[in-house]
Amino acid sequence: MTPDALIAKAVEVRRKAHAPYSKYLVGAALLAKDGRVFVGCNVENASYGLTCCAERNAVFAAVAAGAKKFVAVAVVTANGGSPCGACRQVLREFGPKLLVIMATPKGKAVAATLDDLLPGSFGPEHLK
Numbered sequence: 204m205t206p207d208a209l210i211a212k213a214v215e216v217r218r219k220a221h222a223p224y225s226k227y228l229v230g231a232a233l234l235a236k237d238g239r240v241f242v243g244c245n246v247e248n249a250s251y252g253l254t255c256c257a258e259r260n261a262v263f264a265a266v267a268a269g270a271k272k273f274v275a276v277a278v279v280t281a282n283g284g285s286p287c288g289a290c291r292q293v294l295r296e297f298g299p300k301l302l303v304i305m306a307t308p309k310g311k312a313v314a315a316t317l318d319d320l321l322p323g324s325f326g327p328e329h330l331k
């Protein structure tokens with residue numbers, strides 16, 4: 204799957220975001236090593252703190268489907284924003300080498316590894 208195709212999946216799911224409070228729609232498409240793509244959008248709540256980000260919803264869908272090895276994630280927002288700290292840590296659980304593509308709906312994108320976005324991170328190996 205090309206980066207553009209992954210971005211297109213994130214653009215598509217972003218349309219389903221439930222973000223009536225912030226109006227900041229986020230779509231995430233997570234590419235697993237086996238070629239499957241898992242998507243998530245942000246889901247806000249009237250009790251604001253219960254909101255869950257697009258990236259985490261994509262990760263949780265993937266894990267529930269039996270995927271834990273990932274190659275890349277595309278995150279689409281109006282302004283190409285980057286994943287929040289909580290989502291970086293949740294993604295980190297499955298490996299620091301993940302490619303994170305941050306894009307706008309028009310496909311303007313920048314990419315970084317999770318290692319770049321979360322240097323010196325804590326992971327499962329620290330519990331061994």
Ligand code: THU
Binds near residue numbers: 246255256
């Ligand atoms: N949001 C995400 O979905 N992912 C991020 O990494 C940053 C923030 C959502 C949460 C909330 O619904 C809205 O964006 C504004 O914070």
